Amino acid sequence: MIPFQVQVLYDFSGETNTSELSINVGEVLTVTRDDVGEGWWEGRNSKGVCGLFPESYVERISSAPPALPPMNPLPVTPAPAYQSVPPVYDNDFVSNAPSDDDDWDDYPEVQHHQTKVLPYNQGSYDNSRYQNDDNISESNFGDGKGTAHTKRNLNRFSTFVKSGGESYILGTLKVSVAADQRVVISKHDEVTFSWPQIVNAYTVHITSPKKESKLKGLKSYIAYQLTPSFNNIKVSRRYKHFDWLHERLMEKFSIMAVPPLPDKQISGRYEDQFIEHRRLQLQEFVNYVCKHPVFRQAKQAERDPLLGANYCLTIQAPEKELMSSIVDSKIDANLSFVQNLDSAIKNLMSVAMDQAKKHQGPYKREFAKISESFHRLGFALSSEEKSGMLSLPSAITNIGVAYSDIGQYYEDQPKYDWEPLSNTLYLYKGLTSAFPEIFALHKGVQQKRKECEKNNMPPAELNDIRRRNDVLTYAIFAEMNHFKVQRSIDMKAAMQSYLKEQINFYKKIVTRLEQTLMQLDDC
């Protein structure tokens, strides 16, 4: 091969004592081998250091003017055929093992569906809307640089076009939807509409993350074991599989709130704590997907055209025409609700993370200090008094031991209370932050409809446009309702679990101190 140059899109920290090369965003590398396989390339950085790095972390620098709009880099190694991708949703995701697992990596994979013709830039997804400090609102524009991996351009019009709003409202997509694919929205009361009830509820339990390796240890990854409740057959999946599923959900269900994946953290990714944390967040993701009446049932058709707003073509909604004023006030109230909720969730999350850290650092240290003081006093007294298990000095030393244990309880505790609570909050932060974009799409559709109403359009066509607008509104109302119902259930469960663990924690301290007091009473 002829060496070529690439630019780094993501930071990557090579594991020490391997052939991996650490690379930084923006850096230019010279690729010396593109036939390493398994998604790895060999290259040399500007300092002359050679090593392996994930090919999907870099972008080929082309000297020719781009033939395509700035999207993904062209696949340089043969990408796996679309068919080799694990089937996506529902039992497909968990019951059929991917046919070619080894072709996958834990890193962002964006090139595998490049061949599909879609009404929007399907490669432009990134997970950044779930980052800590993101702020999804109409004012949050993309940076306009337009590589496939930069933030999505979120201005209203762009969202509207990309999410299929325009093609939907204008009815440009002509597809027929089979009766068994129809999703029925039902009416509860004048303002409450909902997705179909779930029948055959199932769960998928994620367990035993295992480190596995390939290529004689050159490459390792974590495999999670997924056990669906409907067949209890364990399958092995990796982060990238979840990532791929998540991407498909984002692509298809942009009018709904797709739960977030854990962050694509790279460095330290094989540390037990990180892996367990990721497992728990993946579990939250899977739980939400399984409990969502639409997500859980969706089947991925090849070249599925019913994406974004066009998904509404699948929907059978109540016939009643909706009044704009009622719709607008409900959407506006909800927008302000989710904005407040977003800020409250972020606040509690930051307190939760802060407390988790303090438990493991400062609080533990306080107990260590207390422990040491009692130890010292016990020791100082033991030099005069008779020693032995039942002496006062040893009872005082025992108090020191007790506080050292309590410090350990503090260190261990966050994984029982603050961290699980954080995981649920993380889920709801992601879901909450999805709504402003959905509302923006809705506004775009309404806008287009008003434009159509101003122009002289045939009444039949205008009627269709109004109806399509209403169906989208019904879909968004159903999604809001689902979000509300599920949130109440999940938040309540999370708070209950948190409080139970807090109670257990303080009870454990009580028990430990009671033991200590008994030893003291006996001396």
Added chain:
Amino acid sequence: MIPFQVQVLYDFSGETNTSELSINVGEVLTVTRDDVGEGWWEGRNSKGVCGLFPESYVERISSAPPALPPMNPLPVTPAPAYQSVPPVYDNDFVSNAPSDDDDWDDYPEVQHHQTKVLPYNQGSYDNSRYQNDDNISESNFGDGKGTAHTKRNLNRFSTFVKSGGESYILGTLKVSVAADQRVVISKHDEVTFSWPQIVNAYTVHITSPKKESKLKGLKSYIAYQLTPSFNNIKVSRRYKHFDWLHERLMEKFSIMAVPPLPDKQISGRYEDQFIEHRRLQLQEFVNYVCKHPVFRQAKQAERDPLLGANYCLTIQAPEKELMSSIVDSKIDANLSFVQNLDSAIKNLMSVAMDQAKKHQGPYKREFAKISESFHRLGFALSSEEKSGMLSLPSAITNIGVAYSDIGQYYEDQPKYDWEPLSNTLYLYKGLTSAFPEIFALHKGVQQKRKECEKNNMPPAELNDIRRRNDVLTYAIFAEMNHFKVQRSIDMKAAMQSYLKEQINFYKKIVTRLEQTLMQLDDC
């Protein structure tokens, strides 16, 4: 009167909105009235500000050379007659009201016993050996400036002379002790000797500190109510009375470990917290005095000559001659024991004080932050969901209320656990730090005996010297034994009480969280 100049010995913070003048150590004042009464003078500082200050806080600047060694300032106003001082020890202190209570103040009173002829500088006591950072050891010399209120000169020879060591070992004091005044030391085993057993044990309970005032509110003070268990008759006493008693004990029992008084803190002395803290420390002081077989029984005779080492003339000790080598090794071991203990106690005290502060500051703030986050989340959710007592948002708000309550528990807690523990530690810090000085006195006496043995002394006289040395040794052994026995009892009780309160504290949190969980379960 002719105005005269004084120099300030102690800082004094005048209460605002009174005629009091704030004065600082070293400042020179011009006294304009010395007939204000009640221990107050009127004066003017260098800035021309006029006001009242306690006369005992200043020292008259004399232009004539001092006729006396630097001791107390001469009393400028007529000092109360010695007879008006409240009787000191035992039931005298608590059963007879001082005849002229109003002549007393809460500030150091050193001039009332100036007329007594004593073999050492009786005015030189100060409380500094109980200050936080004191370090009582042979290397801790006084600053040599020699005013009555500066630190006591603690070099060994000085201690030896001042505490009557020399006059005692040489037998220069000729007094006869009545049979009923004799204190018998008994032998338990080869190395354990003890003071007489206490018969008719009693306690004195200190309660209800009350702010009282005189001079139309110009002057106010705190009166503590003392109730002795032997007659249950309440008497009122002020800090200065305790101070006076403490001074007498220090004067008379310098071969024993006198419990410390609370610090003579001046500023903020009428704050409830300070007063309560002082009450508890006075209670510790009184408890120790009541439980000490010697202190509790001592009667103050006028011009009592049996002070310091000469107190041994009262003692009837075992006849057996003590072996120097055994004595030395026991004293040395004890010196190193009390030094280690002192350091361990100080360490635990500083942790206790640190924890007490942290409970009231940072820990409480952490819970306030947690509380606020749950409040915010409850509030954010309440804008969408139905409100009412049993809704999820109000249950989440309740979690916020619970953590705010828990924060309050944290703030309140130190007065139940760390502070009482601190008070006991403060007592034992004071007692522990008394021993090096006692051992130094003992070494001085031994030294003197050896000198006598080298000189050609008549054998009978030398015998008496050896015997007197042994009696002192027996006394110190008895005191060490009392210290050990009482310490075990008090330390155990303090630790038990501390642990019980810690258990109650965490139980209270458990109960509060359980309530909160129940409310959440019901929503």
